Amino acid sequence: MLRSSNPILSRKDAFTPAAPQGGQYGQGQYGQGQYGQAQYGQPQYGQGQADPFQQGYAQPDQRQGYPGQVTPSGGRMTFDDVVTKTVITMAVLVAAATASWWGVASGVIPGSMLMPALIVSAIVGFITVLLVSIRRVVNPALVLVYAAVEGVFIGMLSLMFERLYPGIVMQAVIGTFAAAGVTLAAYKIFNIRVTAKFRKIVILATIGFAAAMLINLVFSLFGLNLGIRDAGGSVSILAIVFSAIGVTLAVLNLVLDFDYIERGVEAGAPAKESWRGAFGLTVTMVWLYVEILRILSYFRR
Numbered sequence: 001m002l003r004s005s006n007p008i009l010s011r012k013d014a015f016t017p018a019a020p021q022g023g024q025y026g027q028g029q030y031g032q033g034q035y036g037q038a039q040y041g042q043p044q045y046g047q048g049q050a051d052p053f054q055q056g057y058a059q060p061d062q063r064q065g066y067p068g069q070v071t072p073s074g075g076r077m078t079f080d081d082v083v084t085k086t087v088i089t090m091a092v093l094v095a096a097a098t099a100s101w102w103g104v105a106s107g108v109i110p111g112s113m114l115m116p117a118l119i120v121s122a123i124v125g126f127i128t129v130l131l132v133s134i135r136r137v138v139n140p141a142l143v144l145v146y147a148a149v150e151g152v153f154i155g156m157l158s159l160m161f162e163r164l165y166p167g168i169v170m171q172a173v174i175g176t177f178a179a180a181g182v183t184l185a186a187y188k189i190f191n192i193r194v195t196a197k198f199r200k201i202v203i204l205a206t207i208g209f210a211a212a213m214l215i216n217l218v219f220s221l222f223g224l225n226l227g228i229r230d231a232g233g234s235v236s237i238l239a240i241v242f243s244a245i246g247v248t249l250a251v252l253n254l255v256l257d258f259d260y261i262e263r264g265v266e267a268g269a270p271a272k273e274s275w276r277g278a279f280g281l282t283v284t285m286v287w288l289y290v291e292i293l294r295i296l297s298y299f300r301r
Contacts, residue, residue: 077264081274082281085140089147089282096151101159114156121153129283138275146279150286161293165300172293179247179288183254194259202252209249212242235298243295250288257281 100117103109109117128146132139158169186192216228227238261277 075271077269077271077273077277079261079265081271082261082277085274085278086281089143089278090285092144092147093151093154093282093286096148097155097158098151100152100155104156104159114160117152118156118160121149121156125150125153132279138272138279140272140275143275143279143282147282150282154286154289157290158293161297165297168293168296168300171296172289175292175296176285176289179251179292180254180285183251184258187255187258192255192259194256199256199259202249202256206249206253209242209245229294230298235301240295240298243291243298246291247288247295250284250291253284254281254288257284 100109104111104114104117125146128142128149132142132146135142158172161172162169212228216226219226220229227236228242230236230239257277257280260280264273264277
């Protein structure tokens with residue numbers, strides 16, 4: 001039975017492998033695989049064939065649904081691995097954001113490059129998310145590339161908002177980590193369990209929200225404002241509502257991320273899946289920060 005040395009992520013029964021629910025593990029939001037019994041090379045035993053992992057032991061394996069489980073060759077995924085890789089990913093993102101902010105603010109990078117850098121980094125970041133998500137095997141290099149590119153996007157966006165509303169970036173940063181911390185605390189304290197129905201609703205709502213944002217972007221390119229996002233002047237109630245929905249969905253996606261990580265640990269997923277967990281958390285944290293930054297700007301007006 002695995003134990004985490006991280007007190008925040010520790011819970012009495014958090015690392016006890018449980019029977020699969022519906023035979024599948026995984027969140028599905030970022031293209032994660034399903035953690036079934038035979039996923040990582042566990043042998044299947046026919047009738048009358050002994051389990052070699054139970055020979056010589058007085059007690060049989062009590063883990064329902066995991067007969068003769070074999071540890072993946074690269075080691076098992078643990079909470080400590082996910083935390084470490086998340087810290088690395090976030091550190092790269094923050095470093096890139098700080099460097100890009102300082103470059104434009106100090107004049108080393110021409111101020112005219114702010115908007116082009118913002119747009120290009122947003123597009124490249126989105127493409128990188130798709131590349132990481134569709135790959136069956138997680139590529140750590142791609143995850144770090146995403147963190148660097150998204151760091152440029154966050155740096156340019158934050159600088160733009162800070163010039164308009166001094167002090168708003170620090171408020172957004174505090175709000176983002178406070179929301180993530182409260183969500184994690186609620187998930188652990190109240191022992192929240194993500195059902196298949198809840199997961200499906202959150203994923204479909206997230207896709208619908210993304211589609212609405214895309215439609216609004218297309219219309220805005222033709223000079224049409226649907227009111228979903230502000231146009232730089234007065235703020236509509238609809239814009240505030242959509243930002244509130246965005247914050248709520250980002251928080252719910254954090255719950256899905258926590259559930260995916262916990263189920264992966266319980267199922268004995270390979271250690272490389274720690275990068276997928278870190279990637280999912282980083283993507284969601286970036287989304288949460290952007291939505292909080294935007295909704296704070298509405299109220300600062």
